[in-house]
Amino acid sequence: MEETIRILMCAPHHYEVDYVINPWMEGNIHRSSREDALAQWEKLYGILKTYATIDLVEPERGWPDMVFTANAGLVLGKTVVLSRFFHPERQGEEPYFHKWFEAHGYTVHTLPKSLPFEGAGDALLDRSGRWLWAGYGFRSELNSHQYLAKWLDLEVLSLRLVDRRFYHLDTCFCPLTDGYLLYYPAAFDTYSNALIEQRVPAGKRILLEDADAIHFACNAVNIDRVVVMNRASDSLKHTFSSRGFTVVETPLTEFLKAGGAAKCLTLRTTEPHHDSQLTSTV
16 A cells, blocks of 8 residues: 555544434433443454554543544645534534644634534545535535635535435444445435436445345445445345455444444544536536
8 A cells, every 4th residue: 555544543442322413322321331332442442453543532421422533523635624623512522623634734724603514424535535415304404515616626426315214424434435425315316416426336336135234234444345234134245245345344333322333433534535626516
């Protein structure tokens, strides 16, 4: 690899399902095991460490969802668009992530306080760096996309989420190496599905069945030809194998109780960036 891949993570020392801000948390208040969560997180950490350099941000007491670093912001080069969390239960994370990025030499852009945007949970770069897929509908607002296009000098393709179970883009949509895409079409409206089909050739699209979608197969970490995820059906693993990918499964059931899995627990801070960018499409 030409560039060392770096991923930001946060240990789950204060992780707990303390409130309900998504459907996965319903019925799981105080039903997570911190001991099991730590064991699952450490296994994921160990797997990813074989493929990338892992940076750590210090967990802060009182902010149990800080472990989901994907929502810290959106990083491209040494620029980061800091998240503006929709729910008050997570807004206190913002200054800690801001401090970490500034301390590590990033230029930090902050959106107006009234404009929600939840980082790489709702904004995913095409793996060739040609454009940015940006979700809206539950946690991030469409109006935030114009700022992303301006600050990152990227074409932004806006996708509307319509299934509240898949409240972040990264729960139902995963761009992959060589232009492939893993996604769950039922999570999007008709226009968004048409846009996806327009940009991604049929042979590059991997469509999820319900059973894989609800086990957060899309909430995966893709590094080259390796895809790390909570769980995959035999048929999905066969599909990946036929396209030259290797699936690495690692149980993340404790984090599913809060609505997250492998991708939610990571923020890639070295993203591909194509030299010639286009104008935004929102």
